[in-house]
Structure formats: C-alpha cells, structure tokens
Amino acid sequence: MPHAADESRVEGARDPLRVPIGAVADELLPRERLHAAGVAALAADELLALLLGTGARAVHVSELARVLIARAGGLRGLAHRTLDEWIAERGVGPARAARLVAAFELARRLQHEPRTRGLAIRSGADVVRVLGARMRDQPKEMFVALLLDGKHRLVREEMVSQGSLTASIVHPREVFRAAIREGAAALVVAHNHPSGDPTPSREDVDITARLVEAGQLVGIPLLDHVVLGEGSHVSLRERGLLCAR
Numbered sequence: 001m002p003h004a005a006d007e008s009r010v011e012g013a014r015d016p017l018r019v020p021i022g023a024v025a026d027e028l029l030p031r032e033r034l035h036a037a038g039v040a041a042l043a044a045d046e047l048l049a050l051l052l053g054t055g056a057r058a059v060h061v062s063e064l065a066r067v068l069i070a071r072a073g074g075l076r077g078l079a080h081r082t083l084d085e086w087i088a089e090r091g092v093g094p095a096r097a098a099r100l101v102a103a104f105e106l107a108r109r110l111q112h113e114p115r116t117r118g119l120a121i122r123s124g125a126d127v128v129r130v131l132g133a134r135m136r137d138q139p140k141e142m143f144v145a146l147l148l149d150g151k152h153r154l155v156r157e158e159m160v161s162q163g164s165l166t167a168s169i170v171h172p173r174e175v176f177r178a179a180i181r182e183g184a185a186a187l188v189v190a191h192n193h194p195s196g197d198p199t200p201s202r203e204d205v206d207i208t209a210r211l212v213e214a215g216q217l218v219g220i221p222l223l224d225h226v227v228l229g230e231g232s233h234v235s236l237r238e239r240g241l242l243c244a245r
C-alpha cells in the first residue's frame with residue numbers, strides 16, 4: 001500500500017496513458033471550464049479532476065482522472081471502490097482517497113432523500129422509480145418495505161435486511177414492525193437480485209406468501225412484492241404470485 005507521501009508520485013513510465021504536463025498545458029482547466037460553461041458541460045474525467053485537485057509527478061490532473069476512469073471501467077466502477085482500493089491507485093494516496101469515497105457516498109445518499117414521498121405506488125414501475133437507481137448495482141440482496149397511506153402514496157421506506165434472503169431473515173415481524181408503528185395503511189416490499197435476473201425464486205414466492213398472511217392478520221395488506229434486476233423488474237402481483245399459502 002502506498003505511503004501518504006506517495007500521493008504526489010506516479011510510477012507511470014510504462015503506462016501508455018501517461019503524458020507529460022506540457023502535453024496538456026494548453027487545455028482549458030476543468031475549474032475554468034466549470035466557471036465558463038457550467039457544471040453540466042463538464043465530462044466525467046473533468047469532474048473527477050476537480051475532486052482530485054492536483055495531478056501527480058509529471059502527470060496532469062486531467063490525464064490522471066482519465067487514467068483512473070479507464071482502469072475502473074467507467075464511473076460505476078469508480079463508485080464502488082473502497083477506501084483501500086483508492087489508496088492503492090498510483091497518484092491518489094490517503095487524502096484524495098478519502099475525498100473520493102466521501103463524494104461517491106454523498107451521491108448514493110442523495111438517492112435516499114425523501115423526494116419521492118407522496119408518490120403513488122400502484123405498479124412495479126412505480127417501485128422502480130423509487131428504488132431502482134440505488135438498488136440496481138448493490139452486490140448484496142437488499143429487502144426494503146415501502147410504507148403507504150390510505151391512497152397508496154409513499155410515506156416512508158424501511159430497510160428490512162441485507163444479505164441472502166431467507167425466511168428466517170425476512171421475518172413478518174421485521175417487515176410489519178415499522179408499518180404498525182407508522183400507522184401505514186398498506187405495504188409494498190421489494191428486493192434486488194445482484195445477478196441481474198429478476199426472476200422470482202421459490203424462496204421469494206414463499207416469503208411473499210408468508211407476508212400476505214401476516215398482512216391479513218394485522219390489517220395492513222401487502223399490495224406487491226417487486227424483484228429488481230439489471231434494467232428490468234418482476235412484480236409478483238402482476239405475475240399472479242401474490243397470494244397466501
């Protein structure tokens with residue numbers, strides 16, 4: 001792992017993407033472009049360059065940003081890098097690594113802002129609007145309950161569990177606890193399949209049946225169970241699979 005002092009050093013003599021600072025000295029710097037054209041006009045590498053702040057030895061910050069994006073295979077790869085993975089990158093170091101991890105975490109948390117509060121949840125597509133962007137790329141399964149009011153509008157989200165879904169982990173008690181506390185009138189649940197294939201498993205169907213039964217007992221009906229995949233989803237209600245055992 002590079003020492004903090006290595007933050008200003010890139011051993012890029014054999015890196016074909018490495019170019020001397022002089023080769024890009026005439027380019028308009030990202031900060032100047034930001035002021036001149038606005039943030040929306042900046043490319044991904046320019047935005048990353050602004051977060052990096054400065055380049056490394058003999059490497060301009062714009063080129064360093066392009067190298068990092070190329071090595072990660074795009075922005076999605078960058079967003080999922082851990083602190084240690086960032087620190088291991090030549091030319092980054094602990095200080096910049098912390099800044100980058102914090103920036104991507106802020107972007108993820110923005111997805112959790114309650115801007116969708118009040119949105120009517122009447123289909124699997126509505127669930128995707130609320131949860132799809134942040135659950136699509138999760139490496140683990142996440143099970144979320146959407147608490148609804150009497151008009152089936154979103155009141156709040158509740159994270160029920162993370163990890164492989166089993167009947168023991170996704171227990172009706174955990175799913176309905178927040179719904180009862182919030183006085184929810186109805187409930188929709190959703191989880192993601194990290195494989196990208198949203199086809200419901202036998203376990204998914206069994207868990208749904210248990211939740212339907214529990215909802216009938218407590219008077220908070222389960223309206224749907226939506227499985228999210230890569231660019232697609234499956235609504236168990238729309239498939240005719242939303243029923244008690």
